[in-house]
Amino acid sequence: MYDDDPDVLYETLSDRQKAILDFIERFIEADGFPPTIREIGEACDIASTSVVNYNLNKLREGGWLERTAEKSRGIRLLRPRHAGQPATREVGLRLSNALNVVRIPKIGRIVASAPVMLPGSDFGEYYDPEVDVIEISRDMLRGVDVNEVYALEVQGESMIDALIDDGDIVILRKQQTCRDGELVAVWLPERGETTLKAFYDEGTRIRLQPRNPGMAPIYVHPNNCQIQGKVLGVMRMV
Amino acid sequence: MYDDDPDVLYETLSDRQKAILDFIERFIEADGFPPTIREIGEACDIASTSVVNYNLNKLREGGWLERTAEKSRGIRLLRPRHAGQPATREVGLRLSNALNVVRIPKIGRIVASAPVMLPGSDFGEYYDPEVDVIEISRDMLRGVDVNEVYALEVQGESMIDALIDDGDIVILRKQQTCRDGELVAVWLPERGETTLKAFYDEGTRIRLQPRNPGMAPIYVHPNNCQIQGKVLGVMRMV
DNA sequence: CTTGACATCGAACAGCAGTTCGCATATACT
DNA sequence: AGTATATGCGAACTGCTGTTCGATGTCAAG
Structure with a gap:
C-alpha cells in the first residue's frame, strides 16, 4: 500500500503541497523561524489563508510536518522529501538539503x-x-x-x-x-x-x-x- | 582592553537576561520555533512585555541574538552561552535565490x-x-x-x-x-x-x-x- | 540633594495570525 | 445526470503579538 521511498511519497503530493513544503524549508533556513500561513500563501500564490491551512493539515496527516494548534508559526518539518537522507524526526536535523x-x-x-x-x-x-x-x-x-x-x-x-x-x-x-x-x-x-x-x-x-x-x-x-x-x-x- | 571570554561576557548579563537566553534556547529546542515576548515573560516571571522587549534589545546589542522587527517569534540565537566562541556577530542566512x-x-x-x-x-x-x-x-x-x-x-x-x-x-x-x-x-x-x-x-x-x-x-x-x-x-x- | 542612567511596570494600540464557515469549482465514479 | 470527494475562495471572528509611551523605582556620581 504505502511506498516507503520518500521520493515516491513526495511525488504523490500536489504541486501546491510541494511548493508549500519547499517554501517552509527555505524560509526556516533563511529566517530561523517558520513562516505564517499568510506568508506561505503569498509565496505560493494561494489566495486564501484557509487553503493554506487546509494543505498544511493534509501535509500533517501525511506525516510531513507537525503543527502546534493556535500558535503563530507553529510548524515543524518532520522528514526529508528526497531519498538518501535519514528519515529522522529529531528536531534540528530537519533543515538538511x-x-x-x-x-x-x-x-x-x-x-x-x-x-x-x-x-x-x-x-x-x-x-x-x-x-x-x-x-x-x-x-x-x-x-x-x-x-x-x-x-x-x-x-x-x-x-x-x-x-x-x-x-x-x-x-x-x-x-x-x-x-x-x-x-x-x-x-x-x-x-x-x-x-x-x-x-x-x-x-x-x-x-x-x-x-x-x-x-x-x-x-x-x-x-x-x-x-x-x-x-x-x-x-x-x- | 575588554575581556573577550564569552563565559565572562555571559556573566556580565543580568540574571534576567541569562534566564531569557536560557529559556529561548530551551523553547526552540523543545518546540522548534522561537517564543513570543509574552511567552518569555511568563516563563521568566516578567510582568510587562515591554521589559522583555527591553532586555531582548539589550541582548541583541550584545550580539547574543538577532530579531526580525515586527515579526512574531522573530528571534534567532547567535552564539552559545558558554565556552569560547568568536565574539563576531553572525549574519542570519537569508532567503536563498x-x-x-x-x-x-x-x-x-x-x-x-x-x-x-x-x-x-x-x-x-x-x-x-x-x-x-x-x-x-x-x-x-x-x-x-x-x-x-x-x-x-x-x-x-x-x-x-x-x-x-x-x-x-x-x-x-x-x-x-x-x-x-x-x-x-x-x-x-x-x-x-x-x-x-x-x-x-x-x-x-x-x-x-x-x-x-x-x-x-x-x-x-x-x-x-x-x-x-x-x-x-x-x-x-x- | 540633584541629576541622569538604568530597569521596571502597566496600559493601550494597531496590525497579525489561526480558525471557522458558507459557498464555489473540478474530477471521478455510479 | 447525479453524487461524493477533494480542493479552492473570501470573509469574518477572536485572540495574539510587537511596539510605544508615560510613570515609577533604584542607585551611583556630581
Whole structure:
C-alpha cells in the first residue's frame, strides 16, 4: 500500500503541497523561524489563508510536518522529501538539503584587526550591502553544520606555504580547540586582532606559526589566545 | 582592553537576561520555533512585555541574538552561552535565490592517466550522473558565461608555487588561446594527456612551465599543443 | 540633594495570525 | 445526470503579538 521511498511519497503530493513544503524549508533556513500561513500563501500564490491551512493539515496527516494548534508559526518539518537522507524526526536535523547550496557569511578580513562588527540585519529578504555572502555547495562542507561555518578574506601572505594567498577566501568552522599543526583563526586580545596561523601548544605558551619561511612565529600566553575557528577550505578567483 | 571570554561576557548579563537566553534556547529546542515576548515573560516571571522587549534589545546589542522587527517569534540565537566562541556577530542566512547559483561540471582529473574529454559546446541540461557537479555562486564567475566554465580536479603537485595543490578543484573557462604566463589546461596529443601548466609561446616551440621549482618545463611543438581552458579560480577543502 | 542612567511596570494600540464557515469549482465514479 | 470527494475562495471572528509611551523605582556620581 504505502511506498516507503520518500521520493515516491513526495511525488504523490500536489504541486501546491510541494511548493508549500519547499517554501517552509527555505524560509526556516533563511529566517530561523517558520513562516505564517499568510506568508506561505503569498509565496505560493494561494489566495486564501484557509487553503493554506487546509494543505498544511493534509501535509500533517501525511506525516510531513507537525503543527502546534493556535500558535503563530507553529510548524515543524518532520522528514526529508528526497531519498538518501535519514528519515529522522529529531528536531534540528530537519533543515538538511533544503538546497544543495548554502550561504555563509563573510564576516571580515583576517590579519587586519578585529573582524568587522556587523550591524543588525532586520531587513527580511534584503541583503545588507556591507556584508558579503558567499555561496558554496553543501557537499563541500562534508557534513559540517552550516551554522558553524563562516568565511574570511585573507590579508597578507603569512600562509603562503599553506597555499593560502593574499585575497583568498578561507572557509572556517567555529571551534574553540584544535590539534597541533592545524590552521586556525585566533583572536589575540592583547593585540586586538585576529590572525590566521598554524597552532602549536607548547605548554606554557602557544606558538602561532606562519606558513611563510620569511616570517617569525608569534608566541602568546594561552590566556591571550582564543581560537575562533579552524580552516575547512580555501577559495580563490584569479 | 575588554575581556573577550564569552563565559565572562555571559556573566556580565543580568540574571534576567541569562534566564531569557536560557529559556529561548530551551523553547526552540523543545518546540522548534522561537517564543513570543509574552511567552518569555511568563516563563521568566516578567510582568510587562515591554521589559522583555527591553532586555531582548539589550541582548541583541550584545550580539547574543538577532530579531526580525515586527515579526512574531522573530528571534534567532547567535552564539552559545558558554565556552569560547568568536565574539563576531553572525549574519542570519537569508532567503536563498537559487538563480544565483550555477552548476558547472567537474569533468575529470587533470594530469591523470586518462585523457580528459571536454563536452561539446554546450554542456546542456543533463549531466552524466558519474560526473561530479560543482555548484558555485554566479557572482564568483564575475560575468564569465556559465556555459564556458568547467572544473577539474588537480592531480600532482606541479603547480604548487601557484598555490594549487594535489586534490584541488580548478575552475576553468574554455578558450583556445591565451597570453604568456597564464595558467591553462592543455591537451597534448603526443602524450595523450591533459596537463595544467603556465603557458609561454617561444615561437618555434611552446614552453609549458610547471610552477614547481623541482620540475622541468615541457617543450612541445605548437601543433601538438591544444589549449583547452584558462584557470579562473581554485577551491580546496582540507 | 540633584541629576541622569538604568530597569521596571502597566496600559493601550494597531496590525497579525489561526480558525471557522458558507459557498464555489473540478474530477471521478455510479 | 447525479453524487461524493477533494480542493479552492473570501470573509469574518477572536485572540495574539510587537511596539510605544508615560510613570515609577533604584542607585551611583556630581
